[in-house]
Amino acid sequence: MKKFNIKYPFFALVMAVSITSCVARKEYERPKDIAEEKLFRTDMLPKDSVGLGGVSWKEIFKDQNLQQYISKALENNLDIRMALQNIASAEAYLKQAKAAYQPTLSVGPDYTFSTSSLNTQMGQIMGERRYINQFDITASLGWEADIWGKLKAQEKSQLAAYLGTVAAHQNIKSGLVASIATAYYQLLTLDEQKKIIEQSIQIREKNLETTKALKDAGTLTEVAVQQSQALVYNAQASLISLDVQIAQLENTISLLMGETSHQIERGSLSSQQFSVNPDLGYSASLLENRPDVRQAEFNLMNAFELVNSAKAQFYPSLRITGSGGIQSVDIDKLFSTNSLFANVVAGLVQPVLNKRQIKSNYEVSIANQERAYLNFRKSVLAAGKEVSDALKIYTSQDEFITLKQKELEAYNNSVEFSQDLVNYGMANYLEVLNADVNRLNAELNIANAKYTKLQSGVELYRALGGGWK
Numbered sequence: 363m364k365k366f367n368i369k370y371p372f373f374a375l376v377m378a379v380s381i382t383s384c385v386a387r388k389e390y391e392r393p394k395d396i397a398e399e400k401l402f403r404t405d406m407l408p409k410d411s412v413g414l415g416g417v418s419w420k421e422i423f424k425d426q427n428l429q430q431y432i433s434k435a436l437e438n439n440l441d442i443r444m445a446l447q448n449i450a451s452a453e454a455y456l457k458q459a460k461a462a463y464q465p466t467l468s469v470g471p472d473y474t475f476s477t478s479s480l481n482t483q484m485g486q487i488m489g490e491r492r493y494i495n496q497f498d499i500t501a502s503l504g505w506e507a508d509i510w511g512k513l514k515a516q517e518k519s520q521l522a523a524y525l526g527t528v529a530a531h532q533n534i535k536s537g538l539v540a541s542i543a544t545a546y547y548q549l550l551t552l553d554e555q556k557k558i559i560e561q562s563i564q565i566r567e568k569n570l571e572t573t574k575a576l577k578d579a580g581t582l583t584e585v586a587v588q589q590s591q592a593l594v595y596n597a598q599a600s601l602i603s604l605d606v607q608i609a610q611l612e613n614t615i616s617l618l619m620g621e622t623s624h625q626i627e628r629g630s631l632s633s634q635q636f637s638v639n640p641d642l643g644y645s646a647s648l649l650e651n652r653p654d655v656r657q658a659e660f661n662l663m664n665a666f667e668l669v670n671s672a673k674a675q676f677y678p679s680l681r682i683t684g685s686g687g688i689q690s691v692d693i694d695k696l697f698s699t700n701s702l703f704a705n706v707v708a709g710l711v712q713p714v715l716n717k718r719q720i721k722s723n724y725e726v727s728i729a730n731q732e733r734a735y736l737n738f739r740k741s742v743l744a745a746g747k748e749v750s751d752a753l754k755i756y757t758s759q760d761e762f763i764t765l766k767q768k769e770l771e772a773y774n775n776s777v778e779f780s781q782d783l784v785n786y787g788m789a790n791y792l793e794v795l796n797a798d799v800n801r802l803n804a805e806l807n808i809a810n811a812k813y814t815k816l817q818s819g820v821e822l823y824r825a826l827g828g829g830w831k
Contacts, residue, residue, distance in 0.1 A: 388666075390518075390663050392659070393735060393738070396649070396738065401648065401743075401749075414638055414828060415647060415651035415652070416651060416828070416831070417828060417831075419432060422828065423543055423636060425635075427628050431619060432538075432539055436539070438619055439538055439620050441534050442535065442538065443620075445530055448530065449531055453524055456517075456520045459520035459521075460517055462516060462517065463508065465504060466502075469501045469687075470499070470500065472497075473496070474494075475494070475496075495693075496690070496691050497691070497692075498687060498690070498696075499689075499696075500686070500687035501685065501686055502683070505682045506680065506681050507680040507681075507682070510673075511670060512670075515671040516667070516671050518667040519663075523660070526660035529654070529656040532653035532656075532830035533830070535653075536824055537829070538618060540820050540821065540823070540824040541618055542618055543820045544820050545615050546615065546626075547817060547820070548817070549608065549626060549628055550629065550630060550813075551810065552608050553608070553630065554632075555806050556601065556605075558802070562597050562798075562805075563597045563598060563601065566593050569798070570594055573586050573587050586792070586795075590795065593795060593798065597802075612624070612625060612626045631812060631813075638819045638822060648749075649742070650827070652741075652825075654745075655742055655745055658740075658741040661734045662735055662738045665727070665730045665733075665735075669724070669728060672720075672726075673724060675720045676713070677712075678711055681708070681709060681711060682708045683707050684705065684706040686702070686703060686705070687703065688702055745825065748821070751821075756819050759811055759812075759814055759815035763811045766804060766807050770801065773797060773800045774801060776801075777797040777801055
């Protein structure tokens, strides 16, 4: 009897499957209209730099206390730790997708006891009740050939999902670094404003004593005394409000570090050496530096591969299944060669009618892909806007602070001149009070402007994709 050699047909089948898989599945390409050359609203686009977003946060923030708080937050923050668990879950699904190419194999022993009813036709023919004990040890094997690239697409989609969770983790880190730095600088600003108000309280209390003395001398009335007293109360109330805001910010920083609320050690606003060079690099670098933008693209890649997988569902599937083992009604003969059995089944399964499930799944995957593309496009445009906004604020604050300092100098002169005029009875004391209020507001505005510069610098760094490295 001539034996049939399956070696060459098998290899031919494998080659055909590989070639067909390569032809049927499309490869992802980044949309060409995503990265525009003029994404930033600025003319400062140096072409020889990686840009600010590629610099480590340790090189940006020089304050030792701030560096310590950022390090603690990156280690202990609860959102960071939850993001790590998301990565672990996505990695498990990726490993499962990679294992889809492998065959399924199950092995196990079975025992079956059966007896037929005597009241059935078969039972009447047999004439007596029979008892059957069957023992078997069976191995089952199943394998699906990836003819149309369905399994490859599923693996790629899971890889994109995994990389998306990694980017999400990096995005949380970037936002966390910016949040810690912003809160810290705001805390320093409140400290500076607190000093200003404390000095203002001392000045206003002296002015109150002066007002009382001028009233006793008949130069001023009780109205001026009450107005001076009101300004003292106003400053004291502002001091209480600042203390509340300081405590709240300390609690916020503690929470970001994953710790219970406690006092935050810190330097001063004047000692900060934070200064960023608005070196933006290429606008396309946002696609590499911004974790949220990369996450949006990974979502698009995931949706693209799911379209490939859904499309492959229209075509026939080649499945090979087999089982084998030993089987016997007598346990003593279970391990003899006569007990061996095996069967192999190979077949193509082409879906014909399935309640429109495959077509609906494909149409939904197309819609999801378009939605993912639009979200990717939106994230890039939003990133460009954030860079433009932060850059405009950061580059304009120096001039703003200079003008506010000149304003403060003018109010200081106004206070001195008004006080001299009052002493000689040539002006109303209300002018002195108004000048004092304006001077205090100018001092507070300067502190706010310094904070705005720091905050916009932090935001520019984050908007360019910095903070997660």
